Amino acid sequence: MQLSEELKDASVKAREKKLKPADMQGGCFSISSLGGIGGTQFTPIVNAPEVAILGVSKSDMQPVWNGKEFAPRLMLPLSLSYDHRVIDGAEGARFTAYLAKMLGDIRRLLV
Numbered sequence: 164m165q166l167s168e169e170l171k172d173a174s175v176k177a178r179e180k181k182l183k184p185a186d187m188q189g190g191c192f193s194i195s196s197l198g199g200i201g202g203t204q205f206t207p208i209v210n211a212p213e214v215a216i217l218g219v220s221k222s223d224m225q226p227v228w229n230g231k232e233f234a235p236r237l238m239l240p241l242s243l244s245y246d247h248r249v250i251d252g253a254e255g256a257r258f259t260a261y262l263a264k265m266l267g268d269i270r271r272l273l274v
Contacts, residue, residue, distance in 0.1 A: 194219060207244050214249040217262075218242035239266065 176182040191214050195207045198221035207218035220240035226233040243259050265271050 192216070196220075198222065204240050204242065206242055209244050209246055215243065215245035215255070218244070 173186060176186060193213055194217045196219040197205055198219055202220050204220050205218050207216040209216050222237055222239040224235050225238045227236040241259065243255055245255050
């Protein structure tokens with residue numbers, strides 16, 4: 164609940180153009196999106212002292228083999244960069260797989 168309130172407050176400040184650099188300090192993970200400007204893939208750079216950043220690119224309908232035929236599927240390219248001194252590569256891969264699973268079936272987020 165506290166994170167929700169803080170995000171709401173930061174969103175209001177951002178919309179009103181009153182968000183200051185100090186309001187964006189102290190995080191350990193960030194999300195960067197280039198999808199809004201048409202970016203298809205990129206490698207986000209971790210900003211110290213944060214330990215990871217998730218890059219979100221533009222979604223696109225693509226043909227995906229379902230075992231019998233190609234079917235259209237909405238694909239969302241994600242790129243995870245992290246500090247290997249803090250996050251093991253296997254944990255980073257598991258996080259990315261879990262995130263893809265959750266986003267692949269949004270109903271899972273509601274449970």
